[in-house]
Amino acid sequence: MPAGSPAEALDRAWVAVGFSFDNQKHTVTAYLDGKASEFWIESPEAHPFFQWPYKGWVQAQLHRIPGLQPGEDPAFPKDQLYQPPEGRPLSRTVIETRGEERVELHTFPFTKVRVTLRGNQVVKRELAAIKANPFWFAHDLYTPPSPRDGGPFTIGRVIHSGRNVGFTGYIGGVAVFGRALPARQMRRLAAIGRGQPISLSTPR
Secondary structure, three states: OOOOOOHHHHHHOOOOEEEEEEOOOOEEEEEEOOEOOOEEEEOHHHOOOOHHHHHHHHHHHHHOOOOOOOOOOOOOOHHHOOOOOOOOOOEEEEEEEEOOEEEEEEEOOOEEEEEEEEOOEEEEEEEEEEEEEOEEOOOOOOOOOOHHHOOOOOOOOOEOOOOEOOOOOOOOOOOOOOOOOOHHHHHHHHOOOOOOOOOOOOOO
8 A cells, every 4th residue: 555545544454464483393484464374386496585495305305315416416505405394295186197107296284296106116206386384494593692693683674685675664563472473372463453352371
């Protein structure tokens, strides 16, 4: 909504945006007005951001195979390998059959993988989609040595490398919690000022 809009229109346009980092579940979840919608990125190799976890996934696959593989980068940083859990698929769908081979789409909690099989032997695995919300994040958040040192957590910061603010709008308030709020509490937080219950306390 344009900044010059009437005050009444601006007042009706407020939304609550939140992110919850759960260190135990290794997930980052985005909320809009207290609701977190599942969201997938198809063809992540072509996405400006998700191309990076895509590359990390490809390198992780190649690193598991003994010997140096075509396309493998031995200097790829180990902490940037993207390895979400991919055990038993949640679902398997045959999308193509060609001669002795078939291509299946295997859906895992955080990825969708095109798997080419010959019989029961895996011939090729290709990353088809990455779940963006919640997003698999198997790292700790950076904690500076002391408050004086500061940290990378900023709001409304200009990305100097691109000379782009990335966001224009009003920020009515900011709250940072030292724990991951569950969905129920994110809903309560978003209800502040809307005539709904506000308490964030955890029932005993």
